[in-house]
Amino acid sequence: MAALDRPRLRPAAGADAGRIAALHADSWRRHYRGAYSDAFLDGEVDADRLAVWTQRLHAPDREAATTVAEDDGALAGFVHVLFDDDRAWGALIENLHVIHSHKRRGVGTLLLAEAAGAVVDRGPGGLYLWVLHQNTAAQAFYDARGGQCRDSAFASPPGGDPARLNGAPLKLRYVWPEPSILMRLP
Numbered sequence: 656m657a658a659l660d661r662p663r664l665r666p667a668a669g670a671d672a673g674r675i676a677a678l679h680a681d682s683w684r685r686h687y688r689g690a691y692s693d694a695f696l697d698g699e700v701d702a703d704r705l706a707v708w709t710q711r712l713h714a715p716d717r718e719a720a721t722t723v724a725e726d727d728g729a730l731a732g733f734v735h736v737l738f739d740d741d742r743a744w745g746a747l748i749e750n751l752h753v754i755h756s757h758k759r760r761g762v763g764t765l766l767l768a769e770a771a772g773a774v775v776d777r778g779p780g781g782l783y784l785w786v787l788h789q790n791t792a793a794q795a796f797y798d799a800r801g802g803q804c805r806d807s808a809f810a811s812p813p814g815g816d817p818a819r820l821n822g823a824p825l826k827l828r829y830v831w832p833e834p835s836i837l838m839r840l841p
Contacts, residue, residue, distance in 0.1 A: 667721035671721075675723070703813060
């Protein structure tokens with residue numbers, strides 16, 4: 656698939672909550688089935704994600720940033736970063752999702768670079784994220800962008816509700832000790 660002409664990046668606003676929540680829920684349905692319960696993914700995931708994104712974007716936190724990528728005004732993806740999240744690992748990319756029809760077109764790379772730039776602008780420190788063990792496509796994407804898989808842990812249930820998980824899925828920590836490397840990717 657061809658790369659986009661270059662999607663427009665901008666800070667997310669309260670009016671974006673519905674579009675971001677819908678993309679987030681769709682991404683979870685596509686990639687987290689088996690780790691998250693079918694009842695959650697087929698039922699309450701939409702309302703859960705809408706509640707999360709409505710709160711985040713209507714009460715912005717100076718220690719976090721959400722950026723959207725748009726293609727002709729339509730949401731193509733988003734990234735959400737928590738600055739100074741962990742003393743050892745640095746800033747956390749809590750969410751990075753690209754609409755299914757725009758995968759492999761450079762949107763994820765652009766959003767990752769944007770997140771890295773925001774972290775670098777704030778001063779020294781690393782960048783990391785968690786990805787579910789079963790999400791091998793995302794792992795390949797992070798590997799190709801210089802991410803280093805450093806450790807694993809059990810995934811936390813969405814909203815703290817253990818019934819939303821199937822068993823005890825694992826998540827992997829990917830790190831970029833020098834986030835500026837992401838700003839130089841094509």
